[in-house]
Amino acid sequence: MTKLAHRLLPAVFFFAFSAGANAYAAETLNYQLTWTGVKIGTSTLSTAATGSGVEITSKVRSAAWSAPFYKVDDLETSKLDREGKGFALHSYKMKLREGRNDWHRAASVNRKSKRFEFVNLKTFEKSSAKLVEPAWDPVSCLFHLRQLPLAVGREVEVNVLDKGKLNRIKVSVLRRETVQTPAGSFRTIVISPNMDIESEGLFYARGPLTIWLTDDAKKVPVMIEKRINDLFRDGVPAYLQQFTPASVKSNIPRMETIRAVLVGGSY
Template identity: 35%
Template sequence: MLLSFPAASPAFSVPERLVFDLTWTGVKAGTAVLEVVDEKETVRVISTANSARWVSLFYLVDDRVETVLTRGKSAIFIGQPRSYRLKIREGRHRRDKEIIFDQVRHTALFIDHLGKDSDRKEHPVHENVFDPLSVLYYVRTMKLEVGKSAYVDIFDSKKLWNVEIQVLRKEKISTILGEVNAIVIKPLMKSEGIFNRKGEVLIWLTDDPKRIPVRMQTKVAVGAVTATLVGGIY
């Protein structure tokens, strides 16, 4: 069962394109893009991350995550997940998995494209379930109160996860938009998604109706990777 604060109207624009510099220990290590594309009856959300040339020489990153939402099928959001595909290449690590949602039968078919042919299994889900990418956009529409946690249900990797979103604090930070008031949230992710890491993840959202993610940070084995908004259409 989905537990959360009440959702408002969509906080983000459609279309929307957010471009981020990825830095590691203060050095630019790559570029990431979050994009929302209007396809009339559906909305496509695309996340890409690519390592800089100098990083690719010893640790290539080539990630693409895509989700398709069916418009008008959700009472709490812009749309319901119809499909989700994650293809990542990070050094020697590779993943290619897909989820196909059936919102009539309330099932999710998980497919591991790099696994055995038999690695396809259907799982029961309920109506208000998100995938690891679309959930970021749903969180942007939620009423977030410092000191309180929200909970959202995410299906990924053959499991239904009830994920806690901690609302830590508000603070002023300097961004490409100028100095802005930001809400800092900490999703306790338990599966692969926009951040394929088990370390701490922090996201800075503008404290205004658009809730633009202006900074994201995840801890890695050595240091942290920070995504800083540097441009786009919003």
């Protein structure tokens, strides 16, 4: 159960970090997280002005029914400074409680020394990495992407600094598509970041990631799907059998896919 839990519930909760916000307006995004149509949690993403900067806060909670199996209580905060006509990363802090796992770390940018500095807030171990700009943390990377012009058939790249490393992420812009969510019908542009890199939690679980952004200036993430390759290679555990519809037990791609959909908020 521990191995599965480490790959299932937290995997979808990386959606919370990645849903950035429009740089020029306060925003709250509320999501419902599902697996095979069953609600497994909720996520709230909020963005607020702080003086001349921006603070993005991600909160994730597992559904009550799943607490006996795998309780999730995550909080991540990213702070950005105004720089010219845009923003630049200032600091990042995360506290993830996922089942028996408890990750607590922080990072900050030192532009004077051109270093990105990390600290493990459980062990107080420190490290640093060369700063390559523009650089973003796991919460603010999509914030940055949402400010870029996206053209179908093209790729863009973004630097993500996490766990003491610089990761160069390629993002493919796939197509335009209209999707239905509890928050309404949206015309979207669909992107797929290649985020198969090492991290803590399930943000970088192996498998395709697809994000539907509104096809307008705001680029609001309205739906996100994550397929976790080989999630049930050892079969579906008994405690999940009762929540697995018979119609999807033989559909491996669907069994391995977690979905986050927008259900409301202000944006």
